Amino acid sequence: MSEQDCEADFTKAVEIVMTLADSDKVIGHAANGRGEGHSSAYAEAKAxxxxxxxxxxELMNLKAEGKLVDRAEATEIGVRIFAEIRTAFLALGRRVADKAAGQTAREVTRIIDSEVRDVLTTLADEARFIRALDDEALS
Structure with missing residues (x-):
């Protein structure tokens, strides 16, 4: 048998094996670094x-540890806080009106300053804020 005949026989043998080979096994071997299948896309998809x-x-663990909050819930709480701030400041006029009646400009300024500080102190109360968050979480 000549060298050309051997090469022809080898080429024919490879063709026969490729047609008879189980493509799943060839791809599996290629994904594991064995064989000559073209499965780099498969390996990438698997990775x-x-x-x-x-x-x-990782996200489930962060949520379980309390280090991750739901964006929609945080947004809802933020909107509620700003609505509370708005309501508190809009009520200042009624709260100050009776106290300021008949007072001098200087006294009215002091009354308004005092009421604004009261509103801001109430809104900045960390314990109250945490209680509200806890109440939300439990409801």
């Missing part, structure tokens, strides 16, 4: 899926 699973687990 990407593993990254997504790891990220999802």
């Amino acid at each position: 990407q899926a593993e990254l997504h699973r790891a990220r999802r687990l």
Whole structure:
């Protein structure tokens, strides 16, 4: 048998094997670094899926540890806080009106300053804020 005949026989043998080979096994071997399948896309997809699973687990752990909050819930709480601030400041006029009647400009200024400080102190009370957050979480 000549060298050309051997090469022809080898080429023919490779063609026969490729047509008869189980493509799933060839791809599996290629994904594991064995064989000659063209499965780099498969290996990349598998690696990407593993990254997504790891990220999802990381997020679940952060949420369980209380280090991650839901964006919609945080936004809702923020909106509620600003509505409370707005309401408190809009009520200042009624709160000050009776106290300021008949007072001098200087006394009216002092009354307004005092009322504004009271409103801001109440709104800045950290314990009150935490209680409101806890109440929200439990409801």
